[in-house]
Amino acid sequence: MITYHRKIRVDGLEIFYREAGDPANPTFLLLHGFPASSFMFRRLIELVADRFHVIAPDYPGFGHSDAPSPSRFDYTFDRLTDIVEQLTEHLGLTRYGLYMQDFGGPVGFRLATRHPDRVAFLVVQNANAYEQGLPDSFWKPLRAFWADPSTANREAIRSAGMSDAALEWNYTHGVDDPSRIDPDNWVLQSALLNRPGNKDAMLDLLYDYRTNPGLYPRWHEYFRTHRPPALITWGAGDEIFPEAGAHPYRDDLPHAEIVILDTGHFALEDHAETIADHITRFTAQL
Structure with a gap:
């Protein structure tokens, strides 16, 4: 299956996205994490594009999309969602499943609460x-x-969270066999x-991430009201979003399926085939 690499102008920015599969098939919108890009979906796209029309964008500042300076673009989750929302409308996507990993959660849940009628199902991965x-x-x-966005606290996050060692750790922590993880991930991110x-x-x-916990009740209400079919896949070894965050989804989505995998934060790196199999089985029931 061929993956096409495209760009489209959205709100004055060139936004890159990967596209594969027949547009006549159900659409599957893949929303990446931090500090990754649609590159993280390269293997999954190949595995599911025979059944879905797959769209995987890079947010502004990520991957191959435009990366305007913070003086020209507000790097907030609301603005990232604005861009993804406009991208879907430019592409004529009126109904889609959502795959969300890491930062993809705050973007995807904002999108879902704005347009619950457009969401066919959820796949939540860490x-x-x-x-x-x-x-x-x-x-x-x-x-x-x-609590205190001082220069000192900001620089502490910069040095601890964005070093080359930290980028590699994002991918290898919690993984049984790190030799299975493609080092191109953190080289590209660096x-x-x-x-x-x-x-x-x-x-x-990362500072704007503070706005997300305050929205959790709204997201939970969306779950309870609209009951989107949900597949929750989670790397058990994830120290960023540990497994304890997976199980509460059933409080608001009692029919959600939860699959715990023996891997870390970026589960697609060594479990893409397993996750694709679960998606195929899960969506066949819808």
Whole structure:
């Protein structure tokens, strides 16, 4: 199956997206995490494009999309959602399943609450929507940054979270066999993050992450009211969003299917085939 690599102008920005599959098939919108891009879906796209029309965009500041300076673009989750929303409308996507990982959760859940009628199903992979998934063991420095966005706290996050070692750790922690993880992931991310102003853009987004817990009740109400079919896949070894964040989805989506995998935060790197099999089985029942 061929994957096409395209760009479209959205709100004055060139937005890159990967597209595969027959547009007559159900659409599957893949929303990536931090500090990744649609590159993280390269294998999954090949595995599901025979059944779906797959669209995987890069947000502004990520991957191959335009990366305006923070002085020209507000790097917030509301603005990322605006761009993804407009992209879907430019492409004429009126109904789609959502795959959300990490940052893809806050973008996808905002999109879903704006347009619940457009969402056919959810696949949630290490994307948090509950306080149980934000442990102090990882999030304490970020909570300090949210409470006091001082230069010192901002620089602490820059040095701890965006070093080459931290980028590699994002992919290899919790993984049984790190030799299965493609090092191109963190090499690519390091190159993109080191573009002028890009780390500041990411820091703005990490600071804006503080707005997400306040929206959890609204997202839970969306779950309870609209009951989207949901497949929750989670890497058990994830220290960023631990497994404790997966199980509360059943509080609001009692029929959600939860699949815990023996891997880490970026589960697609070594479990793409397994996740694709679960998606195929899950969506065949809809």
